[in-house]
Amino acid sequence: MTETQLASRIPLEDYARLLGAGEIEELRALAKPLRGRSMEMINSTAVGGGVAEILTRLIPLAEELDLNIRWDVMTGGDDFFAVTKAFHNALHGGAYQLHRGDFEIFLASNESNRSRLPLDAEFMVIHDPQPAALIEGRKPGSAHWVWRCHIDLSHPSREVWDFLSAFVSRYDGAMFSSPEFSQRLEIPQYLFYPAIDPLSEKNRDLEPEFIRMVLARYQIDAKRPILTQISRFDRLKDPLGVIRAYRIVKRYFDCQLVLAGGGAADDPEGVVVLNEVRREADGDPDIHVLELPTWAPLEVNALQRASTVVIQKSLREGFGLTVSEALWKKKPVVASAVGGIPIQVIHKHTGLLSHSVEGTAYQIRYLLSHPEIAARLGEHGYQHVKENFLITEKLKRYLTLFLSLARAA
Amino acid sequence: MTTAETPFAFFTVSYLVRIGSQSAGTIGELLTGLEHCSDASIFHHTFQTLGSHHFLTEGFSNDFAQWALADANHGDLAEQLAALDIRDYLSIAALRSDLCRVTADYCDAYPDFARQAALERFYFCESVEVTVPLGYQACTLEEFRAGIERMSHASFYFHFISSRLRLHLRSNDFSLWLANTLGLQTLAASVDQIDVYTNTLDSARAKVLRLIDRERRKHDGNPAG
Numbered sequence: 001m002t003e004t005q006l007a008s009r010i011p012l013e014d015y016a017r018l019l020g021a022g023e024i025e026e027l028r029a030l031a032k033p034l035r036g037r038s039m040e041m042i043n044s045t046a047v048g049g050g051v052a053e054i055l056t057r058l059i060p061l062a063e064e065l066d067l068n069i070r071w072d073v074m075t076g077g078d079d080f081f082a083v084t085k086a087f088h089n090a091l092h093g094g095a096y097q098l099h100r101g102d103f104e105i106f107l108a109s110n111e112s113n114r115s116r117l118p119l120d121a122e123f124m125v126i127h128d129p130q131p132a133a134l135i136e137g138r139k140p141g142s143a144h145w146v147w148r149c150h151i152d153l154s155h156p157s158r159e160v161w162d163f164l165s166a167f168v169s170r171y172d173g174a175m176f177s178s179p180e181f182s183q184r185l186e187i188p189q190y191l192f193y194p195a196i197d198p199l200s201e202k203n204r205d206l207e208p209e210f211i212r213m214v215l216a217r218y219q220i221d222a223k224r225p226i227l228t229q230i231s232r233f234d235r236l237k238d239p240l241g242v243i244r245a246y247r248i249v250k251r252y253f254d255c256q257l258v259l260a261g262g263g264a265a266d267d268p269e270g271v272v273v274l275n276e277v278r279r280e281a282d283g284d285p286d287i288h289v290l291e292l293p294t295w296a297p298l299e300v301n302a303l304q305r306a307s308t309v310v311i312q313k314s315l316r317e318g319f320g321l322t323v324s325e326a327l328w329k330k331k332p333v334v335a336s337a338v339g340g341i342p343i344q345v346i347h348k349h350t351g352l353l354s355h356s357v358e359g360t361a362y363q364i365r366y367l368l369s370h371p372e373i374a375a376r377l378g379e380h381g382y383q384h385v386k387e388n389f390l391i392t393e394k395l396k397r398y399l400t401l402f403l404s405l406a407r408a409a
Numbered sequence: 410m411t412t413a414e415t416p417f418a419f420f421t422v423s424y425l426v427r428i429g430s431q432s433a434g435t436i437g438e439l440l441t442g443l444e445h446c447s448d449a450s451i452f453h454h455t456f457q458t459l460g461s462h463h464f465l466t467e468g469f470s471n472d473f474a475q476w477a478l479a480d481a482n483h484g485d486l487a488e489q490l491a492a493l494d495i496r497d498y499l500s501i502a503a504l505r506s507d508l509c510r511v512t513a514d515y516c517d518a519y520p521d522f523a524r525q526a527a528l529e530r531f532y533f534c535e536s537v538e539v540t541v542p543l544g545y546q547a548c549t550l551e552e553f554r555a556g557i558e559r560m561s562h563a564s565f566y567f568h569f570i571s572s573r574l575r576l577h578l579r580s581n582d583f584s585l586w587l588a589n590t591l592g593l594q595t596l597a598a599s600v601d602q603i604d605v606y607t608n609t610l611d612s613a614r615a616k617v618l619r620l621i622d623r624e625r626r627k628h629d630g631n632p633a634g
Contacts, residue, residue, distance in 0.1 A: 022561040026421045029541045179532030182428040191426035191534060337529060347479045349465050355528075383464035387562070400423040400539045407539070 006071070007057050010199055012064045015392055018198055023392060030399040031065035039069040039402065040121035044084065044130035046073045047295065049232075050194055050321050051127050051150055057197040057391050058398075065395075072117050074131045080109040084130045085269070087164075091129065092236055092316040093155035103163055110134055123402050132167045144405040147171040148192060152316045152339040153181040172405065177319040177340040190401065193343065194319045195394035196328060196385070202297035203328055206305060214302035218258075218288055225255040225368055228307040230300055230325070232261045233273040233291075236316045238336075240280045241357050243287065245313065248361035250286070253368050260290035260303055305329050309367050309374070313360050314338055324389040327351065327381030332374035334363040344389065350381040413590040416546040417582075419556050421564035422538055422571070424457055429533040436481055437523040439473065440512040442533050448501040449535035455495055455504060456574065457536045460566035463610040470606060471495075473508060473531075481527040486515045495570075496605065499577045540567070550591060550628075554621045557583070562610045569613065570605055583617065596624045 016024040041059070043051045055071050062069040076084075083102045090096030110133035119137045124145045126134055138145055147168050153161070153176065161183070168174055169185055175192035176182050182189045196203050215222050227246055231237040239259050246257040259277060261270075274291060281287040292299055304310060310326035310333045317339030324344055326333050333351035335341045345351035352363040367374040387393070429450055433439040443451075454472035462469055469475060470491035478487035489511045498504040516523035543564060547553035557565070568582035576585060580601055588597035603616050 020561070022559055022564065025543065025559070026423075026561040026563060029421060029543050030423060030539075033541070176428065179428045179432070179534055180530070182532075189428040190537075191428055342529065346462075346465070346469075346475070349469060380465060384462070387464060388461060396423055397425065400425050400537075403423075403539045403541075404425055404537055 006060050007197075007200070009060055009064070010057075012061070014199055019386070019390070019392060027065060027392060027396060027399070030396060030403065031062075031067055034399060034402055034406075035066055035068075037068065037123070037402075037406075038121040039067060039123040039125070039398075040118070041069070041071045041125045041127065042074060042117065042131050042134065043071075043127035044074050044076065044081075050318070053321075054194055054391070054394070055127075057200060058195075058395060061391060061395050062398075070121065074109070074113040074134070075116070076109040076113075076130070079105050080130075087129050087160050088151060089236075090157035090160040091164075092152050093157070094236075096157040096160060098159060107133060110136070123405065125398070126171070129164050132164055135167050135170045138170070144402070144409070145171045146173045146175060146401065146405075148175045149181065150177060150194065151181075151318045152178075153183060154178075154339070155316075156183075173401075175401075178343060180339070192397055192401075193340070193389055193394065194321050194324075195389050195391045196321060196324045197391040198328060200297060202301050203325060204301070206298070206301055210298070211302045211306050214299055215306055218290055218303075220256060220258060220288055220306070222306065225253055225308040226258060226306055227255055227309050227311055227364060228258040228260070228303055229311040229313065230260050230304065230322045231312070231314070233270045233277060235269075235273055236314060237261075238313045238315045239273065239277045241315075241360070242311055242313050243277070243280050244357045245311070245360040245364065246287070248358065249364045249368070252365055255308070255368070256286040256288065258288045258290065258303055258307070260288075260292055260300065262292045262296060300325075301329075304331060307331055309334060309364050311360065311364070312336065312341060313354070313357075314341070317341055320344065321389075323351075324385050327378070327389075328385045330375075330378035330382045332367045332377045333381065334360055334367065336360075344384065345381075346384070349377070350384045351377050411549070411591050413548045413586070415586075415590050416548045417553055417556065417586045417590070418546045419543040419560055419564060420540050420567060421543055421561055422540045422567040423563060424453075425537040425539070426453065427535045427537050429535055431533040433531040433533075434526055435524055436477070436483060436486065436512065436527075437516055439476070439481075439531060440509065440516055440523075442531070443473070443505065443509050443512060446533045447535050448505070449537070450533045451501045451505050451508070452571075452574070453534050453536040455493075455508075456571050459495065459605065460563070460570060460610070463562070463566075463605075463608075466607050466609060473512075476527070476529075476531045480529045480531070481525070483515070483522060486512065489515070494606070496573065496579065499573065499579065501574065550587075550593070550621060550625060553583075553586070554618060554625075557614060557617055557621075565610050565614050569617075593624060596620060 012024050045052050059071045083105050114137035127148045173188045175190045229242050310331045312320050312323050312335035314336050319340030335345050337353040347353045354360040354363050431442045433442045458472045474487045474491035477483050547556045572582040584597035584601040587593045599620050603613050
């Protein structure tokens with residue numbers, strides 16, 4: 001999938017109603033010195049996964065500020081995406097078996113994209129490892145190039161990172177979702193959070209009737225506690241660990257578990273993991289394993305809003321935007337202290353962190369036993385997201401970065 | 410009402426967070442980091458974090474204290490770090506000195522605790538500041554009130570909280586302008602007394618607006634004012 005699908009125009013005034021006119025006026029003030037200057041974002045997939053989801057919303061918003069911004073998607077064959085998926089897992093700390101030709105396949109695909117893409121904007125933002133070698137297309141002395149890494153680099157395969165860092169070190173800066181992911185690089189490294197769009201179908205308010213309808217469609221009982229993890233069927237999201245935590249909680253509370261996720265264009269392992277999850281569920285009627293279509297934002301929204309507790313028990317995580325989605329809906333969250341999650345879940349302030357299956361189960365039981373504390377965590381979580389993890393804040397960070405780069409030059 | 414000769418120009422601020430090269434896994438390493446990190450890092454983990462977490466008015470003061478509590482599990486040190494009030498400091502050097510003193514005293518008193526590994530590491534980051542004008546200004550108390558009501562959280566933070574480092578005064582941009590330009594010393598002092606730790610930016614702003622309204626009512630009853 002290479003054709004970008006931007007969200008339809010959303011007037012900034014709609015955000016002003018939610019956030020206050022002052023916040024939008026501030027965006028306009030930051031954008032003003034950047035008008036007439038070009039910006040380009042490049043990633044590897046037009047649909048599926050968090051990066052595409054953010055860009056789908058970010059670009060139209062930037063256009064609302066009269067900025068000259070473009071989003072391009074690199075192309076690649078199955079072999080390229082198989083290699084970059086292996087890179088992805090290896091950079092997350094998984095085992096990596098170097099196959100002959102992997103690096104050559106990566107480089108060949110980047111080279112063909114260099115001749116296809118314009119790469120001529122004043123501010124170039126390259127997302128994730130797949131297009132990292134596009135930097136070779138940078139013309140001497142031209143433009144500002146920054147690399148945005150969305151994945152957890154805290155325990156990278158040295159072999160893969162050594163290969164990639166040769167390209168990354170040629171950028172003007174690198175952005176990571178957590179300080180833990182930063183690397184030994186000579187270039188400046190910045191903290192950049194992903195973001196959710198409060199007006200997207202995944203996050204906007206829903207009618208209670210619609211939520212009831214979604215629960216009925218999936219035969220989920222609205223009267224009993226619902227524990228939910230929304231994520232791709234990926235081992236790094238530890239869906240089997242979630243089921244084990246649920247089984248501990250189930251001894252004390254008559255609850256249900258919802259494991260719901262869609263596929264992604266660059267995730268060939270999803271089917272295998274989904275089958276593992278179904279085997280682990282072992283026919284338990286209170287475990288609802290839902291394979292949602294790639295783009296099912298309203299269903300995800302409804303499931304999150306219907307949840308009593310939202311779980312994100314990842315083993316590795318780039319950022320874990322589903323946490324922000326849940327917090328935005330004022331849901332109490334129990335999540336692993338990995339990757340960018342502790343930035344969103346400030347322990348005992350905006351949610352509860354855990355470090356194991358047993359710890360996850362304990363924190364869920366605590367919240368089910370103390371609904372007033374769950375509600376307070378949810379309220380603070382909502383404020384935290386409103387202040388730090390909305391798409392408007394993300395746009396502000398990019399504007400700040402571009403202004404900073406331009407002023408330094 | 411008085412018209413100011415020098416208008417109040419409303420600005421806003423935005424921060425990039427630059428990841429530093431230091432991190433700490435123990436209280437002892439935190440002390441080393443505090444001694445050697447940049448001024449921009451001390452600013453980031455104290456002044457700036459108060460702005461970005463303003464909605465937490467119970468038990469959140471600065472990143473060092475939060476880490477000492479949640480990750481290092483040293484509640485008594487956390488309490489002392491949290492008790493350092495940024496309003497008392499006119500320079501980062503003075504704030505750093507007290508952060509180091511509190512942490513060093515703790516390490517001296519409990520050398521074993523100072524070596525215990527924390528659950529998660531503390532990463533020193535620093536703020537890179539970009540300011541831009543909002544494009545409006547105030548010459549009267551009425552215009553000033555309208556400007557404060559209209560401004561963003563970051564703008565309010567810039568003028569009310571981080572300003573004291575810029576001014577090197579135990580004050581803020583609002584109070585300084587009210588006192589020096591409009592001659593409203595009492596109002597200026599009242600505004601400066603608003604507690605930034607127990608208020609959110611919204612509730613602090615609401616208090617500023619209420620104080621201005623009270624001042625305006627006084628002048629409404631005294632047309633010569």
